[in-house]
Amino acid sequence: MDRSTMSHSLMSRFRPLFSLGYVVSRGLRGMAQAPVVQLLAVSTMAVCMLLLGVVMLVWSNAQGIVHAWGLDVPVTVYLVDHAEPAAVDLMVERIGALPEVTRVERVSSEQALERLAEGLGEDGALVEGLDPAVLPPSLEIELAPGIDPDFGHVLAEGLAEQPMVEEVAVAGAWAGRAHDLLRTLEDLALGAGLLVSLACMAIVWSTIRLGVYARRAELQILRLVGGTDRFVHGPFVFEGMVQGALGAGLALGILWVGFDAAAPFLERGLSLLFAGGALRFFSPQELAIGVALGAGLGLLGARAAVGRYAEV
């Protein structure tokens, strides 16, 4: 009696798990039943995602280059060694209040040294043990887009007269162009992301829809023996997720192989641009996010395909 009640409650606790077991095995079996369809879906998705991957990679590297060159900071104000903190505070406040300025950031000597070490990449060890005081503290000023191109210089001239200011550096027209380039790449990545997402969902949607149609007799039977929506649709949703994840995985794999082959040439050819740094590939976390996004798109496409009126 005790044993049977116990095993009964145990069983009901694991019920979702057992259903999940069915969903996974049925989903995999369904994929194996139509391998050509799967192959087509996964490879088409991989091509789409490859496109997105290239754009993202270019964007991320361009960002790195712009940052390494300091082009992302149009105006840098180097302060004298022992500037009065209260006076600096006041200056930060006044600069920040200008409508053309979007951001003012204080960079201490220590932070500056850290950045230098970072920027040198593998050669970063060179600056180890260096006294931070050799690098002056500074203020980094970002300007709003679309303002008068001369504003940076006007501001710099004004600031240079201040007693606690040692020197003012203006990145100039280059900075604006770098920003435009980055913004264009960003828009491109966003657009590609949107298009690729839609395309991937459409691919999953259509393959799943075909599967639902091919297996409609089975679905009717599952309904008649008391299968819930989750039970009936689960294998298809799982299939869509696997397709999406495989598509993303394949795309990233191809991208990696391509990157590995091309990076040395690019780095040599464009060495001037890289200022000692190297081209970067996606980090493991970013790769994982990519695969998860693929699975997510597959899930959405499959969910749409098994919607309420999919079964006939």
Place this chain on the structure above:
Amino acid sequence: MAIIELSDVTMTYGRGPAAPPGDAQRRAARKDERRAALREVSVAVEEGAFAVLMGPSGAGKSTLLKLVLAMERPDEGTIRVAGRDIHRLRRSSIPYLRRNVGAVFQDFKLLSDASPLENVALALQVLGMPPGEVRRRAASALSQVELDPDAHRPARCLSGGEQQRVAIARALAGEPAILLADEPTGNLDPRLTREILDLLARVRERGTTVLLATHDPLVLDHPALTQQIHLEHGRLVSLHQATRAYGRCEDEDGIPAILPAAWPEPAGAVA
């Protein structure tokens, strides 16, 4: 207590969207357009009964069973199963109704590429049973209908009678409160027919209410029958309670509680 109760049920296939309730004239016109498969049928099957639904081909037997499974909707009238108006259930509650109503379909509705065991297992997998338990119960259900649980031939390679028995095993495996059997002996020889009827009688003794549809008058000879329902042209022509075997069912204590407690109560659907 009646476990299945139809009141004034009329059902027409291929009906368009229902006419607005106020528009009596259009409703009447619609009804004349097509012949109803069931007309104003009122019938109750008692809990624990072994009822048989008789009638010539096209009388509406399968239609009645489909209504009880919520596979079709009535034009008019209500169908109550275990006291619940099943056509007012939410869509998401229908699976729970069907888990409590095992069904043998006239066209079997088996997975044609799956083995008998896999077919029977399906009805247990939807319940979320552990795989070992599924295997054990499915094998035992197949043995009950004299089929080899270890046979791996897909269902489409089985004879009509074998397929029919797989369908019966699947309907019984989950030990449902109600068993609907549409011509379950249609493809069987007299010996197997008798065996299956005996099996259904045993199932009924365990507490399952059995409703069997057939046009085979031989079935009427089975001693365990408690109720006969006769349909013709979609109309109820006679309702006959057999008293000889019914005594056993009036003993309330002998019948396990089969009202499925697990049905989610439909929100706002309770009259």
